[in-house]
Ligand SMILES: O=C(O)CCC(=O)C(=O)O
């Protein structure tokens with residue numbers, strides 16, 4: 391099983407200014423996050439949407455709470471049982487700025503992330519090839535954010 395005693399945490403702060411024509415722009419295009427889990431805090435203004443059964447579902451922020459998203463490496467670790475959620479941020483606020491703070495939690499940078507061996511069998515072979523977490527981050531950062539997540543590069 392993966393060593394989770396030490397890991398890597400990245401903090402991202404997103405600022406979406408008020409937008410007079412929200413229908414014309416996208417705050418953050420559709421993507422998946424790279425880590426195991428992402429904790430997201432928002433300033434009580436809506437905008438985040440997750441993809442579910444081919445539809446975009448708006449997520450209403452709950453006061454004093456973290457929203458938790460599953461990330462790519464949780465999908466790899468569980469051999470696809472837990473999917474990394476595809477999400478995007480719209481700018482639907484005409485009057486106020488929206489701010490979100492996300493922390494992505496992943497393993498140590500030198501960890502080679504593979505599906506947990508305990509979950510694999512002849513009937514359930516590995517669906518992803520192993521990749522060092524550092525290389526996965528570099529791959530993700532070298533590409534523009536787009537719908538296709540980097541998981542497509544390591545699917546077997
Ligand atoms: O602003 C949001 O609600 C989403 C932010 C996000 O998806 C990210 O930083 O990866």
Ligand SMILES: [Fe+2]
Pocket residue numbers: 421422423477
């Ligand atoms: Fe994200």
